[in-house]
Amino acid sequence: MITVDEARAKLFDLAAPLDEEEVPLTEAAGRVLARPVAARRDQPPFAxxxxxxxxxxxxxxxxxxxxxxxxxxxxxxxxxxxxxxxxxxxxxxxxxxxxxxxxxxxxxxxxxxxxxxxxxxxxxxxxxxxPLGGDFRAGLTVEAPRLLRPADLALLAAMNIDRVPVVRKPTVALISTGDELVMPGEAPGQDQIIASNTFGLKAMLEESGAEARILPIARDSHASLAMAFDLARGADLVVTIGGASVGDHDLVGQVAETLGMERSFYKVLMRPGKPLMAGRLRGAAMVGLPGNPVSAMVCGHVFVLPMIRAMLGLGAAAPGLKRAELARDLPANGPREHYMRASVNAQGWLTPADTQDSSFLSILAGSNALLRRPIGDPARAAGEVVEYLSV
Amino acid sequence: MITVDEARAKLFDLAAPLDEEEVPLTEAAGRVLARPVAARRDQPPFAxxxxxxxxxxxxxxxxxxxxxxxxxxxxxxxxxxxxxxxxxxxxxxxxxxxxxxxxxxxxxxxxxxxxxxxxxxxxxxxxxxxPLGGDFRAGLTVEAPRLLRPADLALLAAMNIDRVPVVRKPTVALISTGDELVMPGEAPGQDQIIASNTFGLKAMLEESGAEARILPIARDSHASLAMAFDLARGADLVVTIGGASVGDHDLVGQVAETLGMERSFYKVLMRPGKPLMAGRLRGAAMVGLPGNPVSAMVCGHVFVLPMIRAMLGLGAAAPGLKRAELARDLPANGPREHYMRASVNAQGWLTPADTQDSSFLSILAGSNALLRRPIGDPARAAGEVVEYLSV
CATH class of the missing domain: 2.170.190.11 (Molybdopterin biosynthesis moea protein, domain 3.)
Structure with missing residues (x-):
């Protein structure tokens, strides 16, 4: 097993920046500027x-x-x-x-x-x-890469930039796997549950500038998974959820390997989310997330969003951590990096959720933070400053 | 003239919460849940x-x-x-x-x-x-109003909610006014500049859940403005930019009044952005923003975004302020509430921009904060804690 940082480094090897495309100014908000653009005129153009x-x-x-x-x-x-x-x-x-x-x-x-x-x-x-040119002179550049915010759009307009070179949106294919899954709106059998991960991940990835599509649920069989991988063709990133340990087998990994996947790693020293797999398949990056809903979402924050940012040319960096004061004591952490569901209040106090079961979505939806506990982190007392990820 | 808070209170009178519509779960991210929804099953549905x-x-x-x-x-x-x-x-x-x-x-x-x-x-x-129902029991509700985040979508899916009642998106018509304006991509005459406000405002409003459309530029004439107001029909909110004092006249206000606008107020004790107008026109809320690019964007943050949130049912509240330490001394503020362009760094220090000219978009685009100075705020020394709006 490898650490979270080691895993992320290997994921970045799979996530090269994408090429650029040109979009109308009205569609450039939230996109990443691909190369510097220069003002076409002075502003104001006269005193x-x-x-x-x-x-x-x-x-x-x-x-x-x-x-x-x-x-x-x-x-x-x-x-x-x-x-x-x-x-x-x-x-x-x-x-x-x-x-x-x-x-x-x-x-x-x-x-x-x-x-x-x-x-x-x-x-x-x-x-x-x-004065003429007091705001900017012709030739002033907006530097790239830059995530374009509303004020940037106003500035680009004033520069008379009507079409904007931006980094292409990473396309992501999301594949839920499991015989027990049905789609929302269906009538589940007595052994079945509703596929939820793909919906949460799609929203998360699109918020960060990707374009995600939800593929049909793949069953726990070679044929069904192979069909799902066929449907994923053309995506920059293929994300499977679940199936990393079906019965005694790593079924998703096995099927992907028969299709030519070069495996990068398997299993990470992390809670929740140990069974995480990655590799390259048919020119696309592939990540296999664990099937527990909370694990899948946490791995989305910790691994997949950084890959999206890297593909958008925003650099290969771990997600930014913030600091807060712990509202209650915590026991020592074990041998895996732990991302605990938690809430940070307006006064900057962080309270970890009582239940950290990796399948409980109600707890995750009620959280706004993931408290990061390093491997072997000692016991922490209320009032100590800890690091967390805003979610 | 009235204060910023008084103006915002009057704007909220124009911004009633909108009705609901039903959207597929895949389109519910970033929308506001309109009424509580209940889980259709236990999760897990078995031990x-x-x-x-x-x-x-x-x-x-x-x-x-x-x-x-x-x-x-x-x-x-x-x-x-x-x-x-x-x-x-x-x-x-x-x-x-x-x-x-x-x-x-x-x-x-x-x-x-x-x-x-x-x-x-x-x-x-x-x-x-x-245990059966350990995550949630059938009937557990997600309360409304609630801005739906990725984890909420996963939870709604697990609850077997495939269609979601959300508040309708406020539609906003954006009208630039001024004989001096041309659209980006055109070849401006020697007296002309490029319309920029509508592009920045559209991005800003859509980030917050509105649907904004940019109408053709209105010229400084009764006929042209009347045509623009006709094109704006059907919008929940009509935003004009500029034209509040054309020559010696409040041209936009005059035209709107001949079309039946009930004026709510005109001019606010604020920098930048004094000429701000509001009223009700043909059943829609109407706001007239000042024409200086920075003024328009700042008024967007201070007034229009809170209206959008109110229309989305998220409550009538001033934008949330954060706190930072001032990186340099500031002279006393005058008789108007001042929103100074500023940058907050990772260490929490806020540096106001040297130039506060209300037309300089390059300064605004380089800022990530608007420092709020209350009316009559005394001189402030470096190190004092001040309040700002994240932009």
Whole structure:
């Protein structure tokens, strides 16, 4: 058996960054920028007024100075002409500053009578002008890789980037295995339970930028599993759930190997989730998760999401851990890294769930944290700072 | 002018929770559960083995005890028969416990020869049995409203809930206004800039569960704005950007009022974002955001996202604030609540951006926090704890 970190390192070997594709700006949110993009223009593309007021020459700005208003400049409609001594142009926020003017006296500091204005309040030193390129100059790049957030989309729009090079979404095929499983909505027999892992994993992976499809349930037979692997063709990542130890056999692994899987590892020093398998099958990465619902979801957080991030070009890194204070004592951990279901409250106290049975989804759904206990972690007392994964 | 809190309270009056719709389980991730749903079955639906081993009677479990193996039970295939004294059934994880058996000796504690097994290690007191309904009983409810996360989907599946009642997604129509605007990908004239707000806002709102559509840019004319409001029909929320003070006029508000808008308020004591307008138009909520890109995005976080959450039934609450230590001194704040663009690092230090110009998207895109300064907040020294919004 290997450690969690060793297993993750081997998984990253299977998870090379994917190629890029171009998407319209409206579909770029949450995608990963594949290469730097450069602004196609200066922003603002001209010196612009940042206020409503009157554009004049700085040298003439003083209390009680008078000007003749010779025109108007609004956003989208510049004043075609120049401002000379003693002249002013009525100007609105965002409008190009007229030639000859380099100061905007805000309208609150002006008294106007017909075409004549007077500065009636001390105008201060702020010129209320946004210089050409003050936000960015043509050629400014947004660096890659970068997970594009809403403000990035606004920035890309302002740069006049209408199509965005992003990393292709990893496609994931999810295969539940087991004679005991039926799909939600069916009428299960007395020995049967409902397949739940694929639904949780699909949501988890898609939240992180993958595209996951749920394949038909594979039965515990060579033929059924082989059919499922055929249906998974074309996916970047094939995830099986369960079947790693059916009877005395590692059935999924055996079938995958007859189909040509090069096995990377089998079993990890981890709770929950010991029977975890990985390899490469027909050019795709393959991960075999344990069948217990909680184990499958925890392994999703600890192993599969980092693979997705690596495929998206966001780097090969363990999931980020946060810190909280333990709300109660914990006994020493054993020889496997343990991810305990837990809740962190608003005050930053972490309470591990009383029941850590790896099949209890109600406990997992009520948790917002996985407390990470290293191998051989000693007993911990309430108040000690521990590390956890937000889920 | 009214305060940010007063404005938000008035916005919540416009943002009633929406009705429910039913979606397939695979589409329920990130949606809000509209009413409690109850488990349709017990989980597990039978007492089940939690390990691979041998099912026997507890009363017979002791070191060196011998049993005859009379059959096998696997997940999905129970043993049809009863376990009597001196008998054992080979059992695998997840299999129903046979009648008469109430203890599973794990295979590591067993020595087997043909059909005879002997307990060769002290088996301990853990029966390795998951009781019927140990995870949940039929009728257990998932309470509403609840934002459905991946683990919830797994739980709903296990409960055999294949269709989920969720709150309808708020539909939002986004209208940029301004003679100076063109869409990304166009060739702007010398006085023109690229419409950026709608792209950032669409991404922001959809991240929070709304469905946003970008309407054609409205020009600064009555006819063009009226056309845009016509195109917005059917939306739950109409958001205009800019045009709140065109020339000396509140053009958007004037046009909306001729179309029947009941105005709720106009202008808020806030930086950036003073010209903010709201009302009700043709049964929809309407919000008029300021046209400066950063102002529009900040108002999106401070006002529009909370409206979306209220429409989703998640309650009428101000956005949650976090705390960090200020990395540098700040002068006193003025008479408006100020949301300063800032960056919080991994160590929890918050650094406000040097430039707070409300039109600079490059600064916003480089920020991950909006530092909230209350009205009249005194000068703050480095090291003081301040409140911010994660963006």
């Amino acid at each position: 612009a007024s940042s206020m409503d007021g009157y554009a004049v020459k700085t040298t003439e700005v003083q209390l009680h100075a008078m000007f003749k208003v010779i025109g108007e400049a609004a956003a989208g409609r510049r004043f075609d002409g120049a401002v000379h001594a003693g002249q002013a142009v009525r100007i609105f926020t965002g409008a190009p500053l007229p030639e000859g003017a380099d100061f905007v006296v805000i309208q609150e500091d002006i008294s106007r009578t017909g075409d004549l204005i007077t500065i009636v309040n001390e105008p201060g030193s702020n010129d209320n002008v946004r | 089940a083995s939690s390990m691979d081993g041998y099912a026997v009677k507890t009363t017979e479990v002791q070191l060196h005890a011998m049993f005859k193996v009379i059959g096998e039970a696997a997940a999905g295939r129970r043993f049809d028969g009863a376990v009597h004294a001196g008998q054992a059934v080979r059992i695998f994880t997840g299999a129903p416990l046979p009648e008469g058996a109430d203890f599973v000796v794990i295979q590591e504690d067993i020595s087997r020869t043909g059909d005879l097994i002997t307990i060769v290690n002290e088996p301990g007191s853990n029966d390795n049995v998951r």
